[in-house]
Amino acid sequence: MAKNITARAENFPQWYQDVIAAGELADHSPVKGCMVIRPTGYAIWEAMQATLDRTFKETGHVNAYFPLLIPESFITKEAEHVEGFAPELAVVTHAGGKELEENLVIRPTSETIIGHMYAKWIKSYRDLPLLINQWANVMRWELRTRLFLRTTEFLWQEGHTAHETYEEAQGETLKMLQVYQDFLQEVCAIPVIAGAKPEHEKFPGARDTYTVEALMQDNKALQIATSHNLGQNFAKAFEIKYLSRDNQLEYAWTTSWGCTTRMIGGVIMVHGDDDGLIIPPKLAPTQVVIVPIFKRAEEREQVYEHAEKIKAKLGQVLGKLRVSLDSRDDLRPSDKFFHWVQRGVPLRIEVGPMDVKKQSGMTVRRDNRAKEPVSLEVMAERIPAILAEIQAGLYQTALDRREAHSVQVESYAEFKEVLAQGGGLIYAHWDGTRETAQQIQEETKATIRCIPTHVPAEEGVCMISGKPSEQRVLFAQSY
RNA sequence: CUGGAUAUAGCUCAGACUGGUAGAGCGCUUGCUUCGGGAGCAAGAGGCCGCAGGUUCAAAUCCUGUUAUCCAGACCA
Structure with a gap:
């Protein structure tokens, strides 16, 4: 934390x-x-x-x-x-x-x-x-x-x-x-x-x-x-x-x-999560950061040699600018981990003496912290695949969360209840008048975000005025 | 503009009631030990106490004024 x-x-x-x-x-x-x-x-x-x-x-x-x-x-x-x-x-x-x-x-x-x-x-x-x-x-x-x-x-x-x-x-x-x-x-x-x-x-x-x-x-x-x-x-x-x-x-x-x-x-x-920013891979300026780990001087040399190899290999598939090697010698590895976690870099690769021996790197995902050793041989294929998984996972998580907090309501009482329970996206019938929208805003701070294109036409009555409505509109409290 | 609160070290704050040499934690610097998920010890640097007046032998502290910021409202990508 x-x-x-x-x-x-x-x-x-x-x-x-x-x-x-x-x-x-x-x-x-x-x-x-x-x-x-x-x-x-x-x-x-x-x-x-x-x-x-x-x-x-x-x-x-x-x-x-x-x-x-x-x-x-x-x-x-x-x-x-x-x-x-x-x-x-x-x-x-x-x-x-x-x-x-x-x-x-x-x-x-x-x-x-x-x-x-x-x-x-x-x-x-x-x-x-x-x-x-x-x-x-x-x-x-x-x-x-x-x-x-x-x-x-x-x-x-x-x-x-x-x-x-x-x-x-x-x-x-x-x-x-x-x-x-x-x-x-x-x-x-x-x-x-x-x-x-x-x-x-x-x-x-x-x-x-x-x-x-x-x-x-x-x-x-x-x-x-x-x-x-x-x-x-x-x-x-x-x-x-x-x-x-x-x-x-x-x-x-x-x-x-x-x-x-x-x-x-x-x-x-x-x-973002409680540890800070999470940037989707396709957007991330730095997609992968390599963190070297070593104790003794001779380890340092081997670790850096190996890390540079990984960097070069990934640079070829991801683009040089999107792979970074954290070579600051004045920070300990755990400090570097948090540094990059808080900046939202989607994937970290830890490279230590054990990885040099196995010719691999230990990947750690920013989104779910999952660790996976990846050998140098398959890195050019596996790393982009992990990034794609992260990208898809972030979208799916956000979509699931949105769906879990989207509701249709039939009455104003129900509408207020949803807001009292923590809010979200509320689909409700509205008579199309400014007066009704204003009343709702004054009483609940929720506004009409849009008349969504994906919602089908549906006969109904405005939850406030009882006047006819042709389609549900999207309400929410907003920024 | 309307309510409420706050201004002291880079940050978070104590000190104020009861005036008397400016404090802590974090961060920063240096050294040693550490190092696979925020390290430990030691030594340092750092402040005109928001600003301007007043009271007093003496003001971070009391009084007056002023400015700025934060939270809640009105406006908005």
Whole structure:
């Protein structure tokens, strides 16, 4: 049991903070609500970026960069957009030693500046679709912050596309939602539920907002990524017009979609245990760490020679950067074990004099602590297989946990009972009105996470108002 | 912004009621012994007690003000 980490059962929020501190993922900045992402944490973000960036490009998108500062007047052009973001904008009023003619806002998101540029670039249907992504930081002045989950400044990617038709924009919106879903499930080993946000939870200015939601170990839901069909709202606000195939001047249909460093928080809260972080192998910057063990000087030499051999062999199949040999001589093996356990490295290989003799290594899985001696001969096959088992096991464990904490309820009393018993994902009928959703939120702190796509249509009545409902929606307390 | 709490070593905190040379544990440094799941001993380094005033021969301690942080609410990826 780790001494520096509070048990999950004792205090989950404290556990979360302890894991981040112990794993050296991030630290607090002197500026309230801002976060320093430390090398170990940033490496996870880089791994996420690498996979997603490739997928974005494979689906036809290109990267560009739009500026941090946006004229304040841009934000006010789309009515819902300004209403949604006004409370959390950071505004630059002075620069170069004097007051600015027009205030600049630090981007909370880039729909407006990109809309402005798209209006310049799009003239004809031949310019469409326009499919651009950017990796950037954004700033939203949050009142209460938590590392990775909600910070004043955070890193993300935002895709912004423009299309000829509603259908094409809708296709793009759902395609990118699927990209997120696949990434989260296959790489991050986080099972997610995809669906649409209800009217009152939509992105400010969006026609429709879609989301992927995941269940954390404390039974709260986390929105991990979103994809918006913006309709023609931003096109109209920013005059993104093009001449169509039949020579008509038309407004373009736009989308935007994004995911953030919050995903790191999701990985921590879905997979971590009381000893700290557990990173799924496909995501892990370091997949395998080799820890040498020896007493005498002559042992040291043999052990290192053997360890280097293992490192080289695994480097060939896993990639050199994903295998690490902990050659720090000032730490004892047991200290190194904990060092890497707390950083979530999925597999450790202990290499001592006994392993030199047997030409093998003792593997120890991070997820279930299982030990297995693996001979050098079969390492190139067996280690990737173990990593695959870990990856699959983490997903299955998370999925089982989610299913164990997913329930259908028929009445509001039942609904409250589930929350009182520890919560989870609750599928219930809802009449579609904001008033009902608000009442539920005020009384239980649970919100509608999404209208899930995997749930079939089903006649029913709202558990509050008794009015007809066509489908169950997903409720949960959330971050 | 509204309630409640707290500011003393890198971290967690004691000391304050009853004013009198700044403390502990962990961490850090050095040395020796250890080393297959967080080691032991020894010697060290490290603090304008959040900040500004006041009372006093004397303030971490008493008084006033101020700032910041944490928890709970309103907002949110």
